[in-house]
Amino acid sequence: MVGADRTGTSCVRVRVPSKVNLFLSVRGRRPDGYHELVTVMQTVSIHDTVSARLDGSASAAHPAARRFMDLAFTQEAGPEVPPGGDNLAVRAARQLMGLVGVGTAQRDGEAMVPVTRLHLTKRIPVAAGMAGGSADAAAALLALNELWGTELDRNELRDVAAELGADVPFCVTGGTALATGTGTAIAQVLCRGRYHWVVGISEQPLSTPAVYRAFDEVGTPGEAEPDAVLQALRTGDAEALGAALHNDLEVAAFSLRPELRDARDAFLDAGALGAVVSGSGPTVVALAASAQHAVEVRERMQGVFDRSEVALSPAGGPELALG
Ligand SMILES: C[C@@](CO)(OP(=O)(O)O)[C@H](O)COP(=O)(O)OP(=O)(O)OC[C@H]1O[C@@H](n2ccc(N)nc2=O)[C@H](O)[C@@H]1O
Numbered sequence: 001m002v003g004a005d006r007t008g009t010s011c012v013r014v015r016v017p018s019k020v021n022l023f024l025s026v027r028g029r030r031p032d033g034y035h036e037l038v039t040v041m042q043t044v045s046i047h048d049t050v051s052a053r054l055d056g057s058a059s060a061a062h063p064a065a066r067r068f069m070d071l072a073f074t075q076e077a078g079p080e081v082p083p084g085g086d087n088l089a090v091r092a093a094r095q096l097m098g099l100v101g102v103g104t105a106q107r108d109g110e111a112m113v114p115v116t117r118l119h120l121t122k123r124i125p126v127a128a129g130m131a132g133g134s135a136d137a138a139a140a141l142l143a144l145n146e147l148w149g150t151e152l153d154r155n156e157l158r159d160v161a162a163e164l165g166a167d168v169p170f171c172v173t174g175g176t177a178l179a180t181g182t183g184t185a186i187a188q189v190l191c192r193g194r195y196h197w198v199v200g201i202s203e204q205p206l207s208t209p210a211v212y213r214a215f216d217e218v219g220t221p222g223e224a225e226p227d228a229v230l231q232a233l234r235t236g237d238a239e240a241l242g243a244a245l246h247n248d249l250e251v252a253a254f255s256l257r258p259e260l261r262d263a264r265d266a267f268l269d270a271g272a273l274g275a276v277v278s279g280s281g282p283t284v285v286a287l288a289a290s291a292q293h294a295v296e297v298r299e300r301m302q303g304v305f306d307r308s309e310v311a312l313s314p315a316g317g318p319e320l321a322l323g
Pocket residue numbers: 021033034035036037039128129130131132134164165166167168181182183208209212278279280281
């Protein structure tokens with residue numbers, strides 16, 4: 001899997017989009033506590049950026065040629081984002097190093113150990129149901145695969161990604177996908193048109209495990225099918241998509257944050273084509289008929305959320321730029 005010592009790249013920047021769940025059905029709870037899902041995910045145009053840079057000779061840092069490498073991580077992010085080894089971007093880097101047999105250390109015998117510097121610029125709301133941490137993990141995998149010349153293909157990267165979190169495999173590819181299992185089995189689906197969203201953001205985060213626990217108490221595993229969402233996407237019909245938005249986790253998010261139900265309903269009163277909690281929340285997304293309509297709906301929602309943004313979907317996948 002590890003390619004020859006070929007990389008001449010010394011810096012890679014990956015701009016990675018967030019996601020919304022257009023449809024999410026919880027089918028049941030597995031013995032390990034994870035839940036079986038059927039979900040349709042789509043990238044939206046709120047992005048993080050992860051850059052990776054090598055100090056010293058790029059070729060000397062090829063993992064196949066090294067037993068040790070040092071990893072330095074910095075970020076422009078709020079205090080709620082872990083600054084060290086718990087950050088999903090760092091966990092992704094360590095996972096990739098482990099896979100190619102490279103340890104983290106300051107020195108490798110007599111020689112100085114090469115340093116890989118990872119930097120995260122955070123724009124995606126945190127613990128918001130928009131897969132921000134997963135997006136950063138995916139971006140780190142893609143950046144380091146390029147920087148180190150490890151040459152894992154997308155399928156191999158998705159396998160590594162699945163070990164980091166249920167949403168990470170989707171974030172490696174982006175676009176629009178139907179995900180099953182725990183969310184890691186991904187099939188791209190056809191999507192025509194572009195969709196205009198108002199993204200309602202709450203500063204107070206919601207923890208994904210807490211929302212799944214609440215679902216076990218107040219929710220019922222469902223049998224809803226994503227057909228109406230998939231058909232709307234195939235035909236590029238925003239009105240049909242708005243009507244078909246669905247999320248079984250909403251009831252759990254509402255039980256923890258009753259005001260989110262009011263916020264969703266306020267979006268509908270403000271003329272949105274549809275509105276739904278994204279993933280485990282607390283972000284509520286509303287579909288508009290056009291860019292202008294999104295601006296109008298957002299204006300009518302003044303004061304409902306801590307803040308809001310307009311955004312476009314689908315937002316493609318992670319974009320790599322080499323330096
Ligand atoms: C709800 C969703 C919908 O896309 O997204 P977010 O709201 O987090 O963005 C996902 O299922 C979240 O995926 P992700 O946040 O990557 O989950 P992980 O890190 O793997 O798991 C965090 C915790 O969520 C619960 N979990 C996650 C996925 C799943 N299918 N069943 C679960 O029960 C488990 O308690 C797990 O310990």
